[in-house]
Amino acid sequence: MENNVVHEHGSHAAIITDLASLILRECSAIQSVCEEHKIPPPSMLAGTSTAFWSDDAPKLISSRSKALGLLEKLVTLLQGPHDFLHEFVAPNWDHGALYAFLQSSALEHMASSDGSASLFNLSNASGIPEDKLKRILALLRCRNIVDEPEEGIFTLTAVSEELVRDEDFRAWVEFQLFETRVASAHLAQALANKPNDYENGSSGFAQAWGSEMYDWHSKHPDKGDRFRRAMRGVSKSLDPADSLLRKHIPSGEIPSGCTEIVEIGGRYGFASVSLVEERPNLLFEVRCDSQDFIRREAALVTPSSKERITFTGVPSLKDLSFNNDSTKVFAYVIRNVFWNWTDHNAVKLLQALLPTLRAVPSTRILVTDGVSPVPTQFPQHIEIAYRRRDITTMTMHNVKQRTQAEWLKLFSQVHPGLKVSLDFLRRQ
Structure with a gap:
């Protein structure tokens, strides 16, 4: 067996029996964890309630991830190049069918009817002719998004329940x-x-x-x-920023006199809105260039915390001045801001923070953003999430997700005496 070892990072020489054995090993490990922690087995049936898919059991997550990666390799080998390419592009039609389903009111009607409805009633509710809707639902049934326990009667599954929930x-x-x-x-x-x-x-x-x-x-x-x-x-589920910030903004003692967290940005929600509830010893200020975002997020703050958080509208994040900041700033939080900024603009903003850092050496800048890993840094089935992110940023914004080397180069341009510490939280 030594010549046929299936490496974690992939092997074009892998053979089917090796992969099957490794998959069985991981599935056995999954079964043992489930039995030990009394975790119900997974099911696509509506009403399924299990911790099987949660993050509460690290050993379960690890074995699930490895099994999924091995299954992908096995499926590719069983398909061969032609069938692989066919199945790689064919889901385009599945996606079109799902979007048509979600844009109609069929899902809502099914959910409001105790999870089950006839084709006739779904057609009336959605306005889609029965014959067309039947074909859409048939494809979604093959994808476990709906079920058809008897002809013409469609029900929710655990998947469609997730979309409702x-x-x-x-x-x-x-x-x-x-x-x-x-x-x-x-x-x-x-x-x-x-x-x-x-x-x-x-x-x-x-x-x-x-x-x-x-x-x-x-x-x-x-x-x-x-x-x-x-x-x-x-x-x-995908953004690790808040958990990293919790790690680097201590809940206990902080340097004497430092009582403020200043957050810059917030297009994807403000970290301060949740942190203000968890850090009663700190004051928070959010500076954002969108009054709409400020209005939405401010409404989420509980009454008991409103006095400790301030929302400040600014004309532009790229031209912010920090000259009037007090000496009480413990940390500046820059969360998901720089990913679509040029190095020049990012360096300009960071350099504007230097006077505060000189006045209070304990002040830190917490930048949370995406990183494009080097090849083979992760197993292939995990790496693909990062590579999709690379194509996402290119396609949607004509920008790139920086590599670690590119981030370090950016920070080095701010000031030669700036100390940089890296921390990572990978996607599973």
Whole structure:
């Protein structure tokens, strides 16, 4: 067996029996953890309640992740190149069917009817002719999004229940099925245009929709609102920023006299809104260039914390001055701001913070943002999430997710005496 070892980072020489054995090993480990912690087995049936998919059991997460990566390798080997490519692109039609389903009122009607409804009633509720709706639902049934326990009767599954239960995550799914799907189809044309570099090129989104994403959303407020809900929804599971900030803003003692956290930005929600509830010993100020974002987020603050958080509207984040900051700032929080900024603008803002750092050496700058890893840094089935993010930022905004080396180069331009510490939280 030594010559046929399946390495974690992938092997083109892997053989089917090796993969099957490793998958069985991980599944056995999963079973043992479930039995030890009395975790119910997973199921796609509506009403399923299990901690199987949660983050509460680290050993379960590890084995699940490894099993999924091994399964992907096995499926690819079983398919072969032609069938792999066919199945790689064919889900485009699944996505179209799901978006049509979500844009109708069929899901809501099913949910309000105790999770079950006839094709006739779903057709009346959605306005989609029965014969067309039947074909849409048949494809979604194959994807476990709905079930058909008897002919013409459709029910929710655990998957569709998730879309009903979490409206913000549903908004993210719809955003992916509409704006990003169309934008990605226009990336090739955007790259064919000249110039096509990061500085002067255009995004796939602009190529598809005629303007850059934020401008387009401002012209289509219903889609803009959906996008904001989408970012709020996906940040619950994919954005590690808040957990990293909790780690670096201690709940106990902080340097004497330092009582303030100043957050800059906030397009995807303000970290301060949750941190102000957890850090009663600190005052918070948010500086943002969108009154709409400020209004939405300020409404989320509980009455007991309102006196400890201030929201300040500013004309532009890129021209902020910090000369009037007091000597009480413990930390500046810059969360998901620099990812679509040029190095020049990011360095300019960070240099504006230097006078405060000179006055209070204990003051820190907490920057949380995405990092593009080096090849093989993660197993392939985990690395793909980062590579998708690379294409996402290129397609939607004509910007890039910086590598660690690029981040360090950026910070080195701020000041030679600036101390930089790195911390990572990877996607599973």
